[in-house]
Amino acid sequence: MVDKVYAGAVEALTGVLRDGMTIAAGGFGLCGIPETLIAAIRDSGVRELTLLSNNAGVDGFGLGLLLENRQVRRMVSSYVGENKEFERQYLAGELDIEFNPQGTLAERLRAGGAGIAGFFTRTGAGTSLAQGKEVRDFAGQPHVFETALVADLAIVKAWRGDPFGNLVYRKSARNFNPMVATCARLTIAEVEQIVGPGELDPDHIHTPGIFVQRVIRAVANEKRIEQRTIREAVA
Amino acid sequence: MVDKVYAGAVEALTGVLRDGMTIAAGGFGLCGIPETLIAAIRDSGVRELTLLSNNAGVDGFGLGLLLENRQVRRMVSSYVGENKEFERQYLAGELDIEFNPQGTLAERLRAGGAGIAGFFTRTGAGTSLAQGKEVRDFAGQPHVFETALVADLAIVKAWRGDPFGNLVYRKSARNFNPMVATCARLTIAEVEQIVGPGELDPDHIHTPGIFVQRVIRAVANEKRIEQRTIREAVA
């Protein structure tokens, strides 16, 4: 039986990383991000990366670690607001950024994984993000043409995974992970729990194993919270 | 609390059906088809329907019931091979058919539900099904432009549903149902089991309630099998 489980992040990344490559990363804000793999990529020292990720982490956490270590050349993202090091490098011209509307980014990653070369969306029509793009009317409304995104490597975080690479995500930590898992030829998933064959209900698997080539156990699960909002218990 | 559960198919269809409307139906072959709603639509006598459905049922079952009753004017499908009445009406010029490759049909229905006006796919390039359609090269490969499909009414079959319209499908009966559920302004789901609020795990819901306006209990669950293939037990 093919067993996709690797001993750890270093083993799973062996022979994979090279300068200038494109890496797609799952997560929204700091929720559902592959902390273990990001740390290993930071430690590897690989440089000139293009990152496809909705956000850029924060200073000192998430993809912010790769930014601080000057490993990123370009980002394709929808929102990078929480990161001062990002701002510094961007203003210094050390970092390129391509902004996408969030839904367009999600759909471009899905398209990349699903063999859709491009699509028309109303999103962004009439805005500066449509500049230089084909615009076509459907039902009298202008739509913007957007192309698929693909990556050399995809890194995702899931809750549970099995030796076949089947993944289940947990709550809103699902976010961008399912599309990211499909958009690269090589996808590495870090999971909080590795379970045995047959332990995942076939009706509940979010990402089928066909999309996942390597699985590791997530050893970094800090899950830092950006906005810790609470309510008071009513006595 | 809004409760989307209706007493039955007739009640759920009241005020909905009109001659000439477009109905999208879930199911693949006879698997996961909304038997209860199809029977009620047959009994309603509504005519001149356009059906969006991967298949056309068989003689005497599934959408074949609507064909026999001469209620269908046009079908958008990928495979209609198992239906003699279909063939008779088609050859007599009583029925229009628009064939789509199966994956293109699935994607067009998804696009209709997801606000994607159209997309380019490699599928069908160089074939007669690309005739009259825009063809554009991406990465040196010809791709065919396909547009979104929307319906006036969608009918789907699920295993479990709750009063909010959240649905869970069972095994390969999922097939076209999730996209069909999204592609119409009014979606009616028939479910084998109606469960109470909170009984469906939020991580396991396949179709969120936002897509489903009405829910009924499926009272016809014959689940006829087209190819009953079995193996012998080894003594």
Next chain:
Amino acid sequence: MAWTRHQMASRAARELADGFYVNLGIGIPTLVSNHIPPGLDVTLQSENGMLGLGPFPLETAVDPDIINAGKQTITELDRTSYVSSADSFGMIRGGHIDLAILGAMEVAENGDLANWMVPGRMVKGPGGAMDLVAGVRRIVVLMEHVARDGSAKFRRRCTLPLTGAGVVDVVITDLAVFERPERGARFRLLECAPDVTPAMVRERTEADYEEDVMA
């Protein structure tokens, strides 16, 4: 007397109807969830991939895997479901969300909306705002009537880069409420805050709008 933020949120909540699926933007729009009338069944959606948002958690129940699009910790309800961000924007772009309530830097009299960037300042990115205004059926803007420098925010034309063109249906400020019957139509002044006169609103507004209803 101008409305407070909570009064603005309360007014915005009157745009909700039973059974609505609603997306609330970051800032004042988030406050609207505190003003949903009892008995009104409203389901909140968050574009990261959650449908059926509950209130903030108790201290003991904080779960980092349950956040809204503002990255705030929240809770589940008995109707909650999770989807991928692609499927979540399918809901938004596909016209399945009935109403979105969003903040704005500027709104133009033709319904153009600007709320994502200021040239010369660091751009944080559009997030989901462009998708929301392009896909949601009805867009309500909640904003201060005038900017800190005293300039009108409801304008002839937006001076800032657009989030969407012609997308706004209702504008609720601390001074007044404007509405239009359909996209492409003119806005009209619908209500003023207590002790605020139509003349005072006119003085603080650059946009052209109808006010015969108030006369």
Next chain:
Amino acid sequence: MAWTRHQMASRAARELADGFYVNLGIGIPTLVSNHIPPGLDVTLQSENGMLGLGPFPLETAVDPDIINAGKQTITELDRTSYVSSADSFGMIRGGHIDLAILGAMEVAENGDLANWMVPGRMVKGPGGAMDLVAGVRRIVVLMEHVARDGSAKFRRRCTLPLTGAGVVDVVITDLAVFERPERGARFRLLECAPDVTPAMVRERTEADYEEDVMA
């Protein structure tokens, strides 16, 4: 002596490699699942939305909700997952399936494939065949070498409407195996059935192909 259908399926099974994800068409290709060498880990996919197909069920375990793309009742394995048909064709069109084995009416020397309609006969529709040949990385065709009327099925050009243009990588018939190193290249004769000579194959083939390897 020509290969039987089971021998053809067995030969096709030699195209499989460990870890492959594979889609088997209806007819002879379905037989390939009986010839997967022990120890080879192959996952079968079915385009209606099932990954990890098990064998036919025992009489007592037939479940109408578990069918393959041929509408046959099958079973689950410990690796099985279900997806929507849209997601299933995402696997196919997105290039995630390593190999598909399909039947054919005609194959042309440039790799064109015709297997979905005969003009004048009732058209049943393409089903998933066009998606498979457009998206799967390697396409193996399993077909009789000559049609019932004695005409060659491996031809200069297809006379029937195409399922896909230039998509075939391997042709396995009851007489021979043809392969090409890449799309766009010429096919070459790789093997003949026992007691079948290259000359016999040539006589029954209209397509141009290389046969120096067999010389």
